Amino acid sequence: MATSALDQQRAHAAADHGEKTGLWSWITTVDHKRIGILYGATAFLFFLIGGIEALLLRVQLGTPDNTFLAPDTYNQLFTMHGTTMIFLAIMPLSAMFFNFMIPLQIGARDVAFPRLNAFSYWVFLAGGLLLNSSFLFGLAPDQGWYGYANLTSRQFSPGMNVDFWLLGLQILGIASLAAAVNFFVTIVNMRAPGMTLMRMPIFVWMSFITQILLLLAFPVITVALVMLMFDRNFGTHFFVPSGGGDPLLWQHLFWIFGHPEVYILILPAFGIISEVLPVFSRKPLFGYAAMVFSGAFIAFLGFGVWSHHMFTTGMGPIADTFFSLTTMLIAVPTGVKVFNWMGTIWGGSIQYRVPMYFALGFIAMFVIGGLSGVMHASPPADLQQNDTYFIVAHFHYVLFGGSIFGLTAGAYYWWPKMSGRMLDETLGKVHFWLMLIGFNVTFFPMHILGLNGMPRRVYTYPAGLGFETLNQIETVGSFILALSFLVFIANIVRTMRSPRNAPADPWNGATLEWAIPSPPQEWNFAEIPVVHGRDALWELKRQRGGPLPEPPRVSGKGIHLPNPSYWPPVAGLGVLVAIGGVLAFPTHGPWLSIAGGVILFFGVFKWAFEPAG
């Protein structure tokens, strides 16, 4: 009886293209595609907030001795800009693609743990909200995204600013770890028959490596943040010199996490453009195996280079030499990647569609970031470059020129698959050119300023050191960059107001997500595909001798899918209250945290005993 009711519901859903609507359906969803969209929409909003913060910083630095922002406001904004862009924008934008694309590319119906996946999203949202809620109290973190001890001690940062930061990051870490476990298991266990590891799409490979990095790197920052929380609230002295602690310990812990984090931010973008370049060059990825192994090698070496962030601490010649050489070594597999991308387009028949613009822009910009990276791998030179605008230029070429260009390529590439609508090509190209020009006008002069003595993290600089002109140019550039994203938003709004027009396979794609309707039905694949080679869909099209017919939307009758559940958001709320409740410790004791723990326990308990459906 129950079964037949379910069947009826399913049939009804299928008639409606499997789409449920309404706020409640989004809150209770466990569908990886919807969770992906939630990640994307949330992260894009945070990206805009981080961007507005950056514009305020640029206005302040546009003229010397400016008083547009007070020093503490500036320090809060630069801290939140970095924290937001790294943890609330780039990472979750990557998570959007992990969520939406990994199951589709490996031919699966969902991730391994759909409710854990929903939990990850809600915890991520909680962390982002906690961090940004600090603005409401005028207590936004103000110690830098890297939170160097001992400035973060209660003595030197008595306000709750640092607590908001460390608790927010702690919550975000839980979200990242839960998601990493999920995608790791998904990729290992849920690939379609015939999809061996070396037949996986390269985006899945790079995502896989990213999950391993997350699993190994995040526990370190978790421990460091727990130590800092104890120092600030419970009287320990891990980083407090007067109690025998050592601020330098924090730097080591932070960068053992922090350097792999850089690859967590860039590897997904490597994966995306490694998908885009072959499709729009109409030839397969050059040196697939080398791409896989170089990605793995970069990730492995990423754990052995952390102290290159610390050459100025005076670690001694042996440590300096070791970390300098390992850092230079990373340039080799990175170079292999760049050359393989060029090998991919070389001899191709390049289709100049918008995703390809951004993918090529990625190569051009990322090369600059890579080369400046080699420059500060050398400690004698880095003593001058460290903590100057040269470093700011470097990592913006990697994280904006690299990650954001790559993610934007992915957005244009997969938009039709995710929404069923093609983004406008003309607006897309306007977006690209404005972004390329705005980006370079903003960030290229920073190389020059940094090598010529402008330190970073300064709320102002005096006239007379020669910094005026280029700073003014940079500020203009940052508004061009902002304009480019307004064009992008206009494109999105326009597209989403028009009817669905995207075919299943608009770009002659190579991977399985293009074999199913746009947007995919709830169950992704009515029938689990069997994979016979790399570039599975190209392989299939070759066998069938041409493009495939438009796949029909079918009834999902008989396909088992997990039921929606509101327990993951409840458990997520418990995490927020439990960890956020530490803010109340000094004044109100642990009661809020205990309440949060009860909510979390209750949520997980109900979740565990909920019928699978």
Added chain:
Amino acid sequence: MLLRSAAIRRLRRLAPLFCVVALVLAGCTPDHYSQTAFRPLSDFGRIGDDIQTTTLKWAVLVFLLVEGALLYAIFRFRGKPGDPEPSQTHGNTTIEIVWTVIPALILAAIAVPTVRGIFQMSATPGADALEVQVIGHQWWWEFRYPALNLTTANELHIPVGQTVSLKMSTVDVVHSFWPPRFAGKRDVFPNRETRLWFKADSAGEYSGQCAEFCGMQHARMAFHVEAQSPGEFAAWVAHMQTLRAAPAAAAAPSMDSMRTASAGATVQAEASGPGDPQYAAGEKLFQAKGCVACHSLNAFDAPKGMIGPNLANVGARSHIGAGTLKNTDENLVRWIENPQLIKQGVLMPNLGVKPEEAKALAAFLRAHQ
């Protein structure tokens, strides 16, 4: 019809962009910047500069080759409608080995001087070096010369041609000492000594600043290096050693020593002396307003652990407010009246000093040269 090809026409369209780039590059000559790393004035600074210049040259070369090849491919392999499917290459082992080995060789060419430079920089200065203790404070720099028993703040005087050996620490949070024309930066830690050394080869006043974010006024934690000829430096030392707590010398220096001081430092218009009523009023206020609790007026045998900068020769310094504000009479008065207005968050509170009191205090301090 030289410019037939579409590729070149497209490049011509980019001409304005190239012009802008050229303009920016023209504005980037290092001589335009007083804190540039490209014009080192010491042996230590040149080690880093040599390596930086070498790597920069390699970086520019690789940049041109890679971006050039990329642009070529972008224009050369543009697909046209109806083009057949291009050849489906999957890779080429020989080429892949070549482009793995060549970057490795370039990196080796950078690594060799790098390692040599690391060990050169980690050398210990000889016994003839002048030792200076650098102590970071939120947000100013203290300099102590143990062999000379001298203390000063925010203005590091060094002799040209003699190695200075800096032994550095902090009394509060982590800072980073960075005199860009002489050396790269070195962080300073609580309970830990870090070191830096260099031998200046050019006299003059050069700015530097804290390079590790250290709280609200990190941006205004600057300092100046006064590199002086050995003779001028010796005169400065001799003069500074007269600024001591001996009863007879009191706080007021003789006109004689003021002239000596002026040899190396920027000196304002004639300062008032002990006979001046402004000076006497200022001297009283310096006690009454509690200035003495944080500031010492003795350069020689100065007390340790003072919260504020040593003011023994503040009248002769080129800047106040930790190297950020020109040391004019007007600025000195403004600072004393309301330091929080100029450097918000500075540990010196507003002491409720009235304008005329500030003038008296400024006159008193101006006389401390």
